[in-house]
Amino acid sequence: MTSIGTGYDLSASTYSPDGRIFQVEYANKAVENSGTVIGLRVKDGVVLAVEKIIHSKLLVPEANRRIQTVDKHIGLASSGLLADGRHIANRARDEAASLLSMWRSPPTVQALVDRVGLYVQAYTLYSSVRPFGCSTIIGGVDKTGPALFIIEPSGVSYGFHGAAVGKGRQLAKTELEKLKLSELSTREAVFEIARIIYLVHDDAKEKDFELELSWIGDETGGLHLPVPKDLYDEASRKAKESLENFE
């Protein structure tokens, strides 16, 4: 951390002499240390999954969800600071409602991501605020088909076939590259994504985790919904099985 002590990392409104904004880079650190979040864009839909680290056994199961719904057809999964993720989700809901009222048709994921990206970027401009400590995966099915994006703390957004952020992203990406995403059905993708989350989870170092799964596709009627319990259980069971075979 060569930036520490230089004084160029105290504010998001100050560049370092070599053109970096250290506050934004620190925000990325918050993401890198968080549980893995994956999104898959497949043939007929999108699947989102989160490796939610359970900090305390006293927590109610399914509390503090990291996957949220932004519009009927758009879901959002966030890694990094949970509270920042919730704030972005709220903003995304407002933006989706605003786009709907302006165009009278459900917003495309691209349009929503542009708006949210603009908002996130604004927090890299001022000394009075700090950038968001989370990378946001936004996925949905709109009139253009399935769509999947990541918005980083800097405000940049890219579209992906498969997206992974958080601690296990490297291993996850390697696994994602092995998949033929454009041929997978949403239901098949649920099994793959669960398998990858279990795979990248490091039992040795990490505490327990809870798997969060949601999907949008033909089977959900174009709605962003949590994966139903029976499918969730089956996907988790198969994920654990494959883990044993893998090792």
Next chain:
Amino acid sequence: MDHFPTNWGRPRNELYDQYNTFPLHQRPTNHTDTFTDGVQRTQQPIVTGTSVLAIQYKDGVMMAADNLASYGSLARFRDITRLHAVGTSTIVGASGDMSDFQYLQRVLDEIVTDEFTAGDGNSLGPAEVHEFLARRMYARRSKMNPLWNALLVGGIQNGKRFLAFVDLLGTTYSASSLATGYGAHIALPILRQDVDPNPDAITEEAAREILRKCMRVLYYRDARSLDKYQIATVTSAGVSISEAQKLDTNWDFAEKIRGYGSQTQ
């Protein structure tokens, strides 16, 4: 038809309430009083829909409305849907001003989306939708800027049927059969006769037939109605709104009408 004998025989005011949407019993008198010159504003309905009918039956609630939106006496839009699904267990049917109804559709869709994105497992049922509409309609009438509609709200909640009315004044009530506008005078007596004794005895097909019968009677008698209509059902399986369907009518009797106008023989 003006049922108030005191209004009979008076010259009709052509500008006020041309479309007969104002509650009949408080038809304005045609004379002017001291306050006529006072500052007055607010609105009148422009593009209007006529009656909505709804009944409770064995499996849930069934509602019917024709596809016409009139511009005064002009049959302006002939493929308008006046039934609107709200969430997965509620149907709203509207008569009166169609632009006010479209506004309400937007508002309702918005709160349904808000409820969906909250993801807390709660969803809006017909009772909540009706309460919301009643509050909104009453609030607007209290601002002297009403939403010029009479609405029926039907659905299923916790396995129980729900059917209620709300209008531009915020007046609410519920019953096992309801109708707005002209339907309240012409169709409701028929609906009550068929439904009120025992809604549980009415099958889906019977309910459909009852509504079809009443829509036909209305088409014969209501000059602002159309022979193209839709039927919505709400059951425990969810909401469904039918495609537009045509009424089969028989006008043979018109040949034999004698005794008024120039044709007295």
Next chain:
Amino acid sequence: MPDGSYERPQQRQFNPYSENGGTILAIAGADFSVIAGDTRQSEGYSIQTRYAPKVFRLTERAVLAVNGFAADGNMFVKKVKQRLEWYRHAHAKDMPLRAIARLIQTMLYAQRFFPYYVYNILGGIEEDGTGAVYSFDPVGSYEREACRAAGAAQSLVQPFLDNQIYFKNQTPAPGASHPTHLPLPDVLSIVIDSFTSATERHIEVGDGLEIYVVLAKGRSTQELASIGGLQELSTRAEGDRMFVIRRDLKKD
């Protein structure tokens, strides 16, 4: 004008009020109170519904009957109930009847220049255990009375009550005097007769009758034992007790 045009622009105003018929009535006894209303809701010559309650339980010992413009009535009851709930949260007890009466006056008068078009009758048991009836006009004038009728058939029922409750135009037998309070069975008979008669003679009254009976703490419920369609509403057996009697009225 003769040519069909108008001399000046025609103006019109939206009328925010309506009148939904029906009648309410309350009679106070020495240690009980009876509050009743029919359940028909109408507009003009149309019956909107045969069951729309006009009488509402406010607390363990207070009942409010509202009559006039139904939308205003429902909204007013909703707001009174809300104020009573806030009172409960603040003071951990129900608001006393006379305080509810004053609250209602304040709430009605607050709308003096856009009134709730509603006639209110409040009945129940006072803190001293006596039966009480308060009646209100739409802008909040109120008084405590022994009996009151309001609504569509007020002009039919009130004279009957004047005669039967206040003994107007009745001369007691020499040496005797009129009782100040009637017993409960007599009051119930008068209420039922009032509504059956009003149903006969007024088109806006009928369909159903709801009679709320509030009995002071410790009073015997013996006289209600034989009444049909009775349902107890009290949540505690020891305090004041409340009952409702539901009956049919003619539906024509």
